[in-house]
Amino acid sequence: MKWVKFIISASITLALFYLLNFPVIEKTPFAIGDFANPYSGFWQNGEMIEEQLDDREIPGLQESVIVQWDNRGVPHVFARNAHDLYFVQGYLTARDRLWQMDIITRAGAGRVAEVIPERVEFDRYRRRTGMLYAAEMAVKAAMADETSRLAMEALSDGVNAWIDQLTPAKYPLEFKVLNYAPEAWSPLKSALLLKYMSWNLSARNNEVLWSRTRTALGDSVMSELFFRKPLNMKTIIPADNAWDFKPVEAPKAPDSLFSATMLAFENMLQPAPDLGSNNWVVDGSKTLSGYPILSNDPHLGLNLPSIWYEMQLVSPEMNVYGVTLPGAPGVIIGFNENIAWGVTNAGVDVMDWYQMHFHPEDPWKYRFGEEWREATPRIEEVHVRGEATIIDTIAMTHLGPVAYRANEESYTDAIPSGMALRWVAHDPSLEVKAFWLLNRAVGYNDFVEALSFYDCPAQNFVFASRHGDIAMHHNGKIPLRWKHQGRFISDGSNPAYEWQGYIPKAHIPYSKNPARGFLGSANQNPVTGNYPYQMYGFYATFERGARIHERLEEMNNITPEDMMALQNDNLNLHARSALPAMLASLQDEELSLFEYRNLELLQGWDYESHRDSIAPIIFKYWWDNFEKLIWEDEFSHPEFGQLKFPRKDVTIGLLLNEPDSRYFDNILTEDYPETLADILLLSFQRADLELSEELGQFSEDWRWGKSRGTDITHLARIPGMSRLALNTNGNRGIVNATGKTQGPSWRMVVALGPEVKAWGIYPGGQSGNPGSSNYDAFIDDWVEGQYYELIYLKSPAETHPDVVAKTILKGGGK
């Protein structure tokens, strides 16, 4: 009897232990006991762990460091030497953003499956595209450079000092949800972070699209629709810029252009269409103060925790303020007392795809010119949580890794099988040093020196100094090309297709102190045809660049508030260019009552993509249907399926300048040649149908802010940790390029002068903890287009009403 009782009780206890100690719920990574435990589980991730950081001794710190905290949670770090500065940057960033740092570097390295086993194919894809390899190359270069090494190692030590004092109860919430522990940081992880950004900003494969389109439609259609002069383009570098250098000779083109064996690809690696970074600068002749004002709003996919972390970093040799990438040393976009700088993506093509010709009997030999070359095997071990490790062997050629062999199925149909991937980010480079120098720059020459170390991802660097200089550099490591080289899939066996060198840094497109007094970039074409090198890429159409240009040209006595207004400018230049011509062709009597209502809304529209306006959504549906009706017939291919349509400005050009173009006819209907007017009417009618199908009866729900909406999602998409359906202004192709999932990731305006002043905001909060009110504290103000004045302290003793706390970090010996 005793035994029976004991066994029953013990079984219940054991069952409880089992159910609570292991992740027993399907698709739930955590164990209930760990997660619900009020002493170490999620309960501990409230604002208690956010509380004021106590003064403390930190082993590894050399001297005392003073941190002043402002009321938005921005740390202002005052260190006595560079080592301590980057050490504390690492320490504080880890305090606020440790999980984000971990998961992004896992995504970069292809190590997500160690946490989330379902992501194993994603990891293999990352390894096979050479992401880990690229980071290893970068670390090797950085360790050989004194400053990069100092910054990366000090930051790494600081992150690890934070991790070392963490108890499991203090792990960030996501570690508890996903049931894993933080691991030590290293310079490799900082490199992975930068490679992750490089991939996002420069991994493009237009050549797949263009090869396919060329095979399907022929060279004449390519020239007519794809390689035409971009419409209404205001290039980044003023069109009248004189190129006062002797260009390096371009490599010799092959006799005829290679045609790749085409497979059906569905997707492209390409920028999300809603993206649209801007930066611009005006010199003293255009401003009220007589000193330059610099503005930058880099746009990225919007996530929580935010991609940016605001900091002020001060040492005896510098005092820099701006946004940092959590896990990378230094400030990425910001200002010091002398200069300010900002970036937009350059979009220039720095990634080429080569169709490889492997030996029929030996898969490790590939043809190159007259010889067979040897590919080097690179072994990648992909660890998977709870499962066996996968070992992949990648063929590394001198043209880059072969991501997928011809007989292997690619992870994504955007990556062609059987091709080698040549990418600038695979080469060693010293971006960390570039930011080190930028943070300390005093004048224009320092800026140029800093950029000489910056290779990838190529960016449009805008610059201003208190001495009055302004500049824009389309900067990066850009291959020298013959005409059309790398536009299509290249022949990996023909040496003519190999990169033969790079455009010298002194020859990259730039402009300094132009007579017109302003410079701006919005991801558009950097130069006109008079630039002596072949350069192309994934450039934005005219709208944002032209709008910024027209506003800056007409504005004078500019104040910082004017620049904030321009960052929030909602004028839709696409609609302003195309809509009058579209409306002119519609006849009232052809329209139903509902369609007539839509027509009136469009006729009364001021082209502002304002959240309360209904016209933007009607225009969007009309335009999308219009485009589809023009191109769908010609651009459907029996073998390749749907081809990518020509750019928007090509369609606008046809509408405005070639109303009799043959493309308006639907080639699938034989009886009747459709005209532009037919297509406009039909698409207008379809738009109304689709609108009521997708948004329901005409109502408040059609308002732009509601029907488009903006989502800021949690990085791991953990439910409940995102901010969804935000009521925002703006749209793609608009200076305020706010889309459904993309938008301005940091808005900054810097007024230079004897006393630098700056304003900024990003859609998130300083804390990465979803249980903190600082997690999403800035989002509501960001939606409203507001800014915070950035507190730029001169000394640790300076007082400011918004500086609310102070921490002293003391060295704990070596």
Add this chain to the structure above:
Amino acid sequence: MIVLLLIVLIFALQFFTPYWWWVIVVPLIYGLLIARSGWRAFGAGFLSGGLAWLLMSVYTAKNGGVLVLGRVNNMLNLPPDSFVMFLVCAGLGLLCGGFGALTGYLLKDLFRNSDDASEVSLG
């Protein structure tokens, strides 16, 4: 008195280590070494386990934990202001404490003379 002692013990061990299962182990040891009857063991374990977990969850929620509770509720498809997690926390504490202590006591009971055990029995 014993309940208070158990709560303090659970609190201390859970505070200084990350292991949730002290809420089983502490009552189990109490049952094994101290408890004089199965009912008493179960009752004391039940109360101390439940209270140790409930009080701490209320304390953290009171001290800046409302936001994180709301997020977790959201994640679990509960309304943000739901009290379910407090009940879950208390319930787990009660069950673990109660059955832990009882198992401890019954284990001890196995090795005692049946005479000594006459005064105790459960069920």
